[in-house]
Each structure stands twice: as C-alpha cells, then as structure tokens.
Amino acid sequence: MRLLHTADWHLGRLFHNLSLLDDQRYVLDQLVDIIDREAVDAVLIAGDIYDRSVPPASAVALLDDVLTALCSERNLPVVMISGNHDSAQRLGFGARHLRQAGLHILSDLRDCDQPVTLSANGVEVDVFGIPYADPEYVRSQLSVDVRDFDGAHRYLVERINARRHSARPTVLMSHCFVDGGSASDSERPLTLGGAESVAWEPMQAFDYVALGHLHGPQYRGGEHIRYSGSLLKYSFSEARQRKGVTLVDIDASGVTGIEHLPLAPRRDVRVLEGELDALIDQGRTDADADDYLLVRLTDRHAILDPMGKLREVYPNVLHLEKPGMLEGRGQQTLDRERLKFSALDMFSDFFTQTSGEPMSDEQAQAISELIGELGRDQEAGQ
Structure with a gap:
C-alpha cells in the first residue's frame, strides 16, 4: 500500500496581507498529479487544513474541489485530523456521513482509539488519529488528570495502543510539537511558556507516525516519526526549506520505503x-x-x-x-553628539534626493542648530 502524507495546508492564508489562495491551488494541483503518477492508495492530511477556525468561503471551496478530485473522481480514501488552526467542530461537520464517500475526518478526541482500516493490494493498515487538543480539553472531555501537553499526548497514545490490532500495521496521525523539532516563525505557538512539546518515545512502536504542525520536513526519534511539512513557505524564516509531500510504502510486515517529493511553488x-x-x-x-x-x-x-x-x-x-x-552605532548606545550628526546626514540625503542639489553651508548650519535645539528640549523634558 502506498500512502501520501501531507499536512499544514493553511488554506486561506494571508502572507503580509497578500492572499495565497491561487498559490495554494497551484501546489494542490501538483499534489493531485503526484497521486496519479505515484499510484497512491490513500491520503493522510495531518491537521491545519485551514488557516483559521472560521475560514473564508474561497478556502472552503478550494478544499471541496480537492476532496472531490480525490474521493469522488479517483475513489481514494482520505484521512484528515484537525489542527490547532482548525475548528474541530466545524471541520468535523458531517463526518459520519462522509465516511461513505471515503472521507474520514478525525476531529472528535473521544474517538481517537477508533481506527480507520485502509485496504489496498491485499494489505490492511489501521490508521489512528489524534486531533490537536490542549491538556485542558483532554482533561474535560475524557475525565483524566493530565496537566501538560506531554502528559495528555502520552495518555492518548496509550489509549490507542490498547486498541491496536497485533496482526496489522498501524499508522498514527498526530498534530503536535514533538520535543526537539525545528520550528519556524509562521507556526502559532500552542501555549505560552514553552511547555507545549511532547515526547517521541511513546510513538516509537508505530509503523509510521504522520505528524503535523511544524512546517519544515523533518523526523524525530526515527525516520518513521515524521513531519511532511507545509505545502508552501508561510514565512521568510522558511525560505531555505524544501516543501513537499511524503510517500510511504507499507506492506503486511511494516514500512518498506519513505520518500520526500518536492512541490514547486508558483x-x-x-x-x-x-x-x-x-x-x-x-x-x-x-x-x-x-x-x-x-x-x-x-x-x-x-x-x-x-x-x-x-x-x-x-x-x-x-x-x-x-x-x-x-x-557602527555601538549596540544602540549612541551619545548625543553622534546622534546629531546622524540626523543631519539623513536630512542632507533627503534634501538632496528631493531637491536635486546638495544643501548649502548656510542651510546645513541652520539644520544643525535646529537639531541641537530639539535635542536640548528633549533632554529638558526627561
């Protein structure tokens, strides 16, 4: 069976107030082409489908186009979990009815131990999904005493482990910040104070772990515990990252191959x-x-x-x-005299560019005296 792992689409994203919807459609068309070319059997989307909990209508329409191309036109199963940018309730609307069309939306935390069983080419694989959930939500929904992200995630993984089928390979999907991962500027912090990370060790025994949240392709603890990364570069801190999707080959004995395929942006x-x-x-x-x-x-x-x-x-x-x-300004500790010269230089450049000729000596002297007076007034007011 061949799986395609992708995450962090952030449909409807604005980049410095510029809509990226056309750019997202451009790379999603490539994603569909990869699915056709590589004979993919199922698609895993590990959260942050949308960029905000109430996405614009154009972003919803784009997701509908892509899911129609995959589920309806190609009869491919798609498994997605909600991320911290998504509204789990809105994303999960109609989930029970959509299963019949091959779209499995795992956004209800209470069902995290209920697998989606995929079947292709004589291979069956169980897929479990942990949608994004902070410890307070886990505590309230499941009546369990967990106090931090790691404790909540460990509890959910243990709950899933208790339901694993020993004779079938198992894939875990999770939207979380794995300890030691490399973050970028465009990822919304999960919490304040740096206590948002979870350990990779509890996930080690799964055949493959499809992670979402971090935008750079990477793995932690083993090559099978992997972030596919986001579809596009969503901040300038990601300028050197290679965006793409991850192909995972798996048979009855487990994972046989993992490959990162690049996406070319518009x-x-x-x-x-x-x-x-x-x-x-x-x-x-x-x-x-x-x-x-x-x-x-x-x-x-x-x-x-x-x-x-x-x-x-x-x-x-x-x-x-x-x-x-x-x-050359000495770590912002300029004295008053150097500041005066700097201001005079900047005004001189401004005058030259606007008037087309340099200031005369008399004009420069007048501006220098004015800057000095303003500096003395500022000091007197402090």
Whole structure:
C-alpha cells in the first residue's frame, strides 16, 4: 500500500496581507498529479487544513474541489485530523456521513482509539488519529488528570495502543510539537511558556507516525516519526526549506520505503541582501523577479522611497529591512553628539534626493542648530 502524507495546508492564508489562495491551488494541483503518477492508495492530511477556525468561503471551496478530485473522481480514501488552526467542530461537520464517500475526518478526541482500516493490494493498515487538543480539553472531555501537553499526548497514545490490532500495521496521525523539532516563525505557538512539546518515545512502536504542525520536513526519534511539512513557505524564516509531500510504502510486515517529493511553488519565497543600486541592477535580469521577497538593504545612508524603487524591478517585495543603517552605532548606545550628526546626514540625503542639489553651508548650519535645539528640549523634558 502506498500512502501520501501531507499536512499544514493553511488554506486561506494571508502572507503580509497578500492572499495565497491561487498559490495554494497551484501546489494542490501538483499534489493531485503526484497521486496519479505515484499510484497512491490513500491520503493522510495531518491537521491545519485551514488557516483559521472560521475560514473564508474561497478556502472552503478550494478544499471541496480537492476532496472531490480525490474521493469522488479517483475513489481514494482520505484521512484528515484537525489542527490547532482548525475548528474541530466545524471541520468535523458531517463526518459520519462522509465516511461513505471515503472521507474520514478525525476531529472528535473521544474517538481517537477508533481506527480507520485502509485496504489496498491485499494489505490492511489501521490508521489512528489524534486531533490537536490542549491538556485542558483532554482533561474535560475524557475525565483524566493530565496537566501538560506531554502528559495528555502520552495518555492518548496509550489509549490507542490498547486498541491496536497485533496482526496489522498501524499508522498514527498526530498534530503536535514533538520535543526537539525545528520550528519556524509562521507556526502559532500552542501555549505560552514553552511547555507545549511532547515526547517521541511513546510513538516509537508505530509503523509510521504522520505528524503535523511544524512546517519544515523533518523526523524525530526515527525516520518513521515524521513531519511532511507545509505545502508552501508561510514565512521568510522558511525560505531555505524544501516543501513537499511524503510517500510511504507499507506492506503486511511494516514500512518498506519513505520518500520526500518536492512541490514547486508558483512564486518562491526568498531573502535578498545588498545595496539598493546592486539589487535594482540584479532585478532587471532576474528570471524569478516575481517571487515573494524580503529585502535587507546594506546601504548605510538614508534613501528616499526604497520600497518603491525596488518594486519597479521586484513587484512582490513584501518586507524591507535596513540593517546597514544600524551598523557602527555601538549596540544602540549612541551619545548625543553622534546622534546629531546622524540626523543631519539623513536630512542632507533627503534634501538632496528631493531637491536635486546638495544643501548649502548656510542651510546645513541652520539644520544643525535646529537639531541641537530639539535635542536640548528633549533632554529638558526627561
């Protein structure tokens, strides 16, 4: 049997206030192509289907299109669990009726020990799902005394272990933060204070563990305990990650192969660094100038409208940083005299760029005196 493991679709996501729905549709079309090309027998989606608990109608329509292509047109079983971005109740609406169509939505924590049994090519595999649930929810729903994420997750895994069929391979799906995993900026923290991680050791005995939540493809404790990663790069901290899906081959004896297959985005997410003029020259011949960009300018002088100038060659610059302006300033401990010179330099650059000619000595002297007066007034008011 061949399974496709994917997670963290985040349908309806905004990236610096820009909708990524078309980008998501683009890679989901590739996902369907991979399913056809690789003769996949079932699809596992390990949570964060949507980006928020009440998704926009366009995101719901996109999910409906993909599930129709898989369940109705290809007759493929799909197993999904809810993540911390999803509303478990909304995602699970109609779950009992949809099983007949091959769509298994595991969002009710009370049913986590009830497996979905998949069958293909003479192989049967049990799939158990642990939807995202914080310890307070586990405690209230199952009347068990658990106080942290790890304790709650251990309890649920033990509950599943008690129901495993000894003669069939078993897959566990879970949306959680496994201890030691590599996080990125776009993942919403599960809790404050750093007590959100769960141990991988209780999951070791499963034939495969399909994880969701962390956006970078990785494994913990063993290659079979694995995050497939998100569909797209959802923050600039993910710029170097290889996004994709995971193929898992499994027979009656267990897992026989695991392979990560890449997805090619409509527009990549990149970080560019350099001086403004050099970046503009580079952009004129950059074949991927439409990528989503964070730009770090190393220029040490003030520049008028750098974003507008960059967007003439890189239309999708989404964020601009100016580390060059902070260099040489002694860790933000400038004295008053150096601050005055810096302000004068910045105003001088601004004057030159707006008027087309440098300030005269008299103008520079007047501005210098004004800056000094403002500095003295500020000190007097402290």
